[in-house]
Amino acid sequence: MALRVLSALDTARTQYYHFKAIIIAGMGLFTDAYDLFCLSPIMKLLGDIYYPNKPKHNQIPPVVYTAMVAVALLGTVIGQLVFGRLGDVAGRRRVYGLALALMILSSFGCGFSFCTTRTCVLSSLAFFRFWLGIGIGGDYPLSATVMSEFANKRTRGAFIAAVFSMQGFGILASSMVVMIVCVIFERASNARPDYKPAGADLAWRIIVMLGAVPAALTFYWRMLMPETARYTALVEHDVIQAAKDMQKVLDVSMDQIEEDSGPTQLPSSSYPLFSRQFLHCHGLNLFACASTWFLLDIVFYSNNLFQSQIYGTYIPKDVNAYRDAYNVARLQAIVAVCSTIPGYWATVYCIDQIGRRKIQIMGFVFMAVGLFIIGGPYYKYWGPHHAGVGFMCLYGLTFFFSNFGPNTTTFIVPAELFPARFRSTCHGISGAAGKVGALIGSVGFLWAAHNKSTDGYPKGIGMTAVLVILGVVSLLGAVVTYLLTPETMGRSLEENESDNEIHAEIDSTTNA
Numbered sequence: 109m110a111l112r113v114l115s116a117l118d119t120a121r122t123q124y125y126h127f128k129a130i131i132i133a134g135m136g137l138f139t140d141a142y143d144l145f146c147l148s149p150i151m152k153l154l155g156d157i158y159y160p161n162k163p164k165h166n167q168i169p170p171v172v173y174t175a176m177v178a179v180a181l182l183g184t185v186i187g188q189l190v191f192g193r194l195g196d197v198a199g200r201r202r203v204y205g206l207a208l209a210l211m212i213l214s215s216f217g218c219g220f221s222f223c224t225t226r227t228c229v230l231s232s233l234a235f236f237r238f239w240l241g242i243g244i245g246g247d248y249p250l251s252a253t254v255m256s257e258f259a260n261k262r263t264r265g266a267f268i269a270a271v272f273s274m275q276g277f278g279i280l281a282s283s284m285v286v287m288i289v290c291v292i293f294e295r296a297s298n299a300r301p302d303y304k305p306a307g308a309d310l311a312w313r314i315i316v317m318l319g320a321v322p323a324a325l326t327f328y329w330r331m332l333m334p335e336t337a338r339y340t341a342l343v344e345h346d347v348i349q350a351a352k353d354m355q356k357v358l359d360v361s362m363d364q365i366e367e368d369s370g371p372t373q374l375p376s377s378s379y380p381l382f383s384r385q386f387l388h389c390h391g392l393n394l395f396a397c398a399s400t401w402f403l404l405d406i407v408f409y410s411n412n413l414f415q416s417q418i419y420g421t422y423i424p425k426d427v428n429a430y431r432d433a434y435n436v437a438r439l440q441a442i443v444a445v446c447s448t449i450p451g452y453w454a455t456v457y458c459i460d461q462i463g464r465r466k467i468q469i470m471g472f473v474f475m476a477v478g479l480f481i482i483g484g485p486y487y488k489y490w491g492p493h494h495a496g497v498g499f500m501c502l503y504g505l506t507f508f509f510s511n512f513g514p515n516t517t518t519f520i521v522p523a524e525l526f527p528a529r530f531r532s533t534c535h536g537i538s539g540a541a542g543k544v545g546a547l548i549g550s551v552g553f554l555w556a557a558h559n560k561s562t563d564g565y566p567k568g569i570g571m572t573a574v575l576v577i578l579g580v581v582s583l584l585g586a587v588v589t590y591l592l593t594p595e596t597m598g599r600s601l602e603e604n605e606s607d608n609e610i611h612a613e614i615d616s617t618t619n620a
Contacts, residue, residue, distance in 0.1 A: 113341050113350050117358075118261040118600045125357045126259065126267060132333065133255050134274030135326040136247030139211050141278030142319040143240060145440055147176060149286040149433040150312040156429030157308050158226040172230060177550050179234045183241025184248075185543045191246025192536015195253060196343070196529055201335040204250050208327055210243030215320035219313040245543070249535035252523035256531070257336035258357075261600045265459035268520045273452035276444060276511070283441035285318050287434050294430035308429055333357075338601065342528040381530055393525045394534055396592035400468065401518040401542030403585040407475060407578045408510050409549035411503070447504035451511030463597040464517045464524075465589060471513010472586035476579040478506040483575025514585060518542065524596040527605045 155168040187207070194203045217236035223229045251271055259267040293311045334353035341350035379385035427435070455467060482502050522535040596604055 113337055113347060113354065114600070114602060117258075117337055117354065120260050120358050122260070122263055123358060126263075128329070129255060129258050129333075129357075130267060130270045130274075132326050132329050133251040134271045135323045135330075136208060136211065136244065136251050137272055138274040138278035138281070139215070139319055139323045140244045140247070141275035142282040143180070143215065143237075143244070143316075145279045146282040146286060146315055146319065146437075148440070149283075149290075149437045150315055151176070152433040152436060153308045153312040153429050154230075158230070174551050175234055176230075176237060178547060179238040180241035180244075181543050181547050181550065183238040183243075184245035185241075185540045185547075187242035187245025188248055188536040188539040188543065189245075190242070190536075192249035192533045192539070194246075195250050195532030195536075199335050199344075200250055200254050200257075200339055200532065201333055203246070204254065204333070205327065205331050207243050207246030207250060208323055208330055211240060211247065212243075212320045212324050212327065214240035214243055215323075216317050219317035221313075245536075245539070248519070248539045249522075249532045252519055252535050253532045254333070254336055256520075256523035256601065257338040257528070261598060263460055264524070265464060265520055265597060266456050268523060269452070269456045269459050269516050272516050272519045273449070273456060276449035276452045279444040279448060280441055281322075282315075282319065283437040283444065286315055286437035287441070289315050290430040290434040290437070294428065294434075297430075311430070338528050381533060386530070390526055390530070390534070392592060393594065394537065396588060396594075397518065397522040397525065397534070397538035398541035399588050400514060400585050400593065401522075401538050402545035403581050403588065404472075404510070404514040404518055405542040405545035406549040406581050407479070407585075408515055409546040410574075410578055411507065411510075443504055443507060447508040448511055451508040451513075452516060454508075454512040455516040458512075459517070459520070460597060463595050464521050465593050465595045467512065468514045468517040468521075468589045468593065469586045471509045471511075471515070471517070472582045472589065474509035475506050475513065476582035476586070478502050478509070479575050479579035479582060482506075483572050483579060514589075521593065521596060524599075524601060525594070525604055528601070531601075 151168045151173055159168060191203055191207055214236050218233055218240065221229050221232035221236065223232055252268060255268045255271050256264060289311050293307045297307055334356050335344075337350040337354040340353060341347050379389075459467060482499065518538070522538040523531065526534040594604075
């Protein structure tokens with residue numbers, strides 16, 4: 109009967125609950141993007157409050173900005189590893205709500221960073237951003253695993269990609285909230301370029317806390333979700349309960365489960381995580397998932413470099429803090445609407461037709477091409493003082509092909525390759541490797557970008573070299589994908605597991 113339960117999941121028609129699950133699972137990714145992309149605008153407000161004597165719009169010192177980014181990413185690494193493992197040991201449902209609750213409470217904690225001194229406020233904000241990162245990190249492997257185990261094999265890639273695409277709407281939502289809040293407070297305070305706006309301390313807190321509202325609204329529905337039938341059947345070995353849970357959310361009758369035909373054999377081995385047999389069967393796949401995500405995030409999070417160039421060209425100089433934050437958010441919204449969101453949904457449309465592997469290679473290659481075009485003649489045509497429409501278009505294309513490419517597929521593939529009892533753990537390990545790459549990209553390269561000489565150009569390593577290095581990293585991601593990443597399109601999760609173990613047995617026999 110276990111075979112028939114899994115077969116019924118793989119062949120179930122697309123129905124209402126699949127779309128409901130996309131929203132429920134996607135709210136964690138929505139919150140992730142909201143909190144990441146609202147940081148740059150609110151730093152404009154924090155700079156106005158706590159660094160009023162700094163030149164150029166009261167900017168936050170690079171070390172403070174870098175710390176705010178780094179603590180959240182460090183928390184994300186920890187959250188992916190801890191919650192990924194808990195998802196396999198305790199069950200997806202038991203810890204799924206905990207990750208979301210941690211995000212909600214930490215978002216409100218960020219907003220309630222009430223202290224009397226600058227150091228206290230910023231330290232409190234960093235503390236809660238760390239815990240916010242843990243919650244966000246925990247949501248990554250759980251959301252991907254839950255969606256992969258609920259979906260049918262024909263549209264599984266599109267469903268997981270749709271969950272991940274909620275990041276695009278999170279970026280757009282954060283930009284819209286910043287713009288609305290800044291307009292309201294600017295009008296209320298009659299702020300002028302030479303006037304310190306009143307209420308900025310309240311404005312940034314409202315922006316941060318509003319990010320928790322969509323996640324809080326879905327918390328109830330997440331608590332009502334049953335355990336995935338695959339976990340119940342394959343890990344807890346309770347096939348009857350798996351069938352009952354599946355009936356609660358999908359229009360599949362017990363008669364259909366009993367009559368349906370499934371695969372001829374289920375994986376039955378019980379080797380432990382990181383055992384020799386695990387590494388022999390799945391070690392190469394785990395390395396492929398972790399390394400491609402690591403390489404992708406070095407480049408993806410380094411795009412903060414490009415944003416600084418766009419902002420320097422398109423943002424007026426003599427404006428108050430509200431208008432400064434508004435302009436930053438507006439440009440982020442333009443990039444989201446014109447390149448980020450279309451990239452996500454191009455993947456949703458094509459993933460189950462073209463395949464994960466081809467899309468990932470294509471995305472890496474086009475990212476590299478865009479970076480080489482920008483980086484080669486950087487000082488001659490773009491530069492920190494005269495980046496124009498051409499620069500912004502190329503910058504938008506790198507975002508488009510990162511999302512219509514490895515930024516989405518690296519989230520999907522780990523949820524499809526590994527056995528049910530290791531699926532969440534391996535996804536967490538892969539995602540954690542990615543966030544280590546994000547730390548390198550956002551902290552290392554961002555620091556280099558802010559370490560400028562008096563003429564505005566980075567000291568030490570030039571911007572051309574930085575961009576070319578990022579292009580080479582993208583090409584390396586394409587090579588690793590081509591050599592190591594298998595295609596999972598159109599196959600059941602159990603077929604992927606069995607195929608890996610059969611190949612491992614053949615290799616072992618051949619070597620013997």
